[in-house]
Amino acid sequence: MQTPQIRFGSRDSKEAIEEGLVFAPKFDEHGLIPCMALDADTGEPLMLAYMNRDSWEATLQSGKATFWSRSRQKLWLKGESSGHVQIVKEIFIDCDEDTVLLQVEQLGGAACHTGHRSCFFRKRTGGDFTVVGEKVFDPKEVYK
Amino acid sequence: MQTPQIRFGSRDSKEAIEEGLVFAPKFDEHGLIPCMALDADTGEPLMLAYMNRDSWEATLQSGKATFWSRSRQKLWLKGESSGHVQIVKEIFIDCDEDTVLLQVEQLGGAACHTGHRSCFFRKRTGGDFTVVGEKVFDPKEVYK
Numbered sequence: 521m522q523t524p525q526i527r528f529g530s531r532d533s534k535e536a537i538e539e540g541l542v543f544a545p546k547f548d549e550h551g552l553i554p555c556m557a558l559d560a561d562t563g564e565p566l567m568l569a570y571m572n573r574d575s576w577e578a579t580l581q582s583g584k585a586t587f588w589s590r591s592r593q594k595l596w597l598k599g600e601s602s603g604h605v606q607i608v609k610e611i612f613i614d615c616d617e618d619t620v621l622l623q624v625e626q627l628g629g630a631a632c633h634t635g636h637r638s639c640f641f642r643k644r645t646g647g648d649f650t651v652v653g654e655k656v657f658d659p660k661e662v663y664k
Numbered sequence: 665m666q667t668p669q670i671r672f673g674s675r676d677s678k679e680a681i682e683e684g685l686v687f688a689p690k691f692d693e694h695g696l697i698p699c700m701a702l703d704a705d706t707g708e709p710l711m712l713a714y715m716n717r718d719s720w721e722a723t724l725q726s727g728k729a730t731f732w733s734r735s736r737q738k739l740w741l742k743g744e745s746s747g748h749v750q751i752v753k754e755i756f757i758d759c760d761e762d763t764v765l766l767q768v769e770q771l772g773g774a775a776c777h778t779g780h781r782s783c784f785f786r787k788r789t790g791g792d793f794t795v796v797g798e799k800v801f802d803p804k805e806v807y808k
Contacts, residue, residue: 527791538778541786541793554698554712563707565756568698568763611788612709615776619712621784632759634682640765642685644755647671649685 526577531617538615546618547572550590553620557585557598557631560609560623566631567639569598571620583608585622602662604628630656633663670721675761682759690762691716696732697764701742701775704753704767710775711783713742715764727752729766746806748772774800777807 529542537544545553552570559566569587571579574595578586582597585606589596599605606624613620632639634655641653673686681688689697696714703710713731715723718739722730726741729750733740743749750768757764776783778799785797 541795543788543793556700556709556712558709565700565702565709565765568700568758612784613786613788613793614712614783615778615780615785616783619783621709634759636759639758639760639763640756641759642757644687644757649687649757651685 526580537617540617543613544617545576545613545620546616548618552588552590553618555585555587555620555622557606557622557624557626560625564638565640566606566624566626566637569596576620579608579622585624598631599627602628602630602633604630606631628657633659635659635662670724681761684761687757688761689720689757689764690760692762694734696734697762699729699731699764699766701729701750701766701768701770704769708782709784710750710768710770710781713740720764723752723766729768742775743771746772746774746777748774750775772801777803779803779806 527542529540529544530536531544547553551572554568555571556568557566572588575586575588585598585608587596587598605627608622608624610623630637635657636653637656638653641651642649643652671686673684673688674680675688691697695716698712699715700712701710716732719730719732729742729752731740731742749771752766752768754767774781779801780797781800782797785795786793787796
């Protein structure tokens with residue numbers, strides 16, 4: 521990623537939002553925007569988390585996916601405990617600028633705190649779900 | 665998709681949430697859960713929208729992605745105006761059961777109301793964004 525130039529655009533009109541090239545994020549009432557992380561190489565969906573302004577800026581400055589932990593109410597460098605940092609390769613925004621999408625290099629081979637490669641490790645099969653995702657590590661070994 | 669059996673599981677413990685095989689969704693204070701739609705064939709991220717209980721049930725019953733429109737405050741069969749319906753092929757849930765992921769067949773070749781194939785048609789390049797996504801249709805022609 522190039523040196524970031526952090527500024528925000530206007531949300532004054534539909535055109536500004538849908539056609540603007542300066543990020544004009546729609547943060548929700550908690551100051552958050554959902555952020556989907558995909559594996560940059562395989563396209564695999566890894567996780568969804570939330571960013572606030574500080575985590576957006578920290579992500580741009582560090583090149584590492586940084587979210588806002590809603591449960592802990594603090595800035596959350598993804599992988600700060602596990603080492604499973606996400607190196608940001610590309611950033612996309614959606615039409616309404618109310619969702620961010622990251623393509624990342626997932627260090628450690630797993631995004632999920634349960635040890636699965638992806639947080640989306642359960643698939644609907646018939647009426648309920650089945651574990652289909654690969655478990656890469658034992659959380660008891662990683663989070664001590 | 666098989667005939668749905670719609671029921672919800674328990675969120676009484678971390679284990680129930682992370683290991684449960686009966687969907688135990690964490691709806692937010694508005695009764696919503698974010699839902700990411702990906703192209704089932706290519707894996708391409710298409711859009712993020714929100715579901716409430718009614719849209720979850722409508723999606724299972726119809727096999728077509730059905731969301732809750734926050735702007736219009738009504739049930740929203742994706743594609744109801746444009747014809748760009750999403751046929752649901754697979755459904756995944758994440759570790760915390762606070763995000764849904766759909767793999768869909770995107771009818772009409774485009775998910776975005778702006779005419780782009782994906783809502784994520786702008787990519788960060790240097791400090792700002794660049795349109796990189798393919799425009800498949802002219803919204804003026806589709807939404808009359």
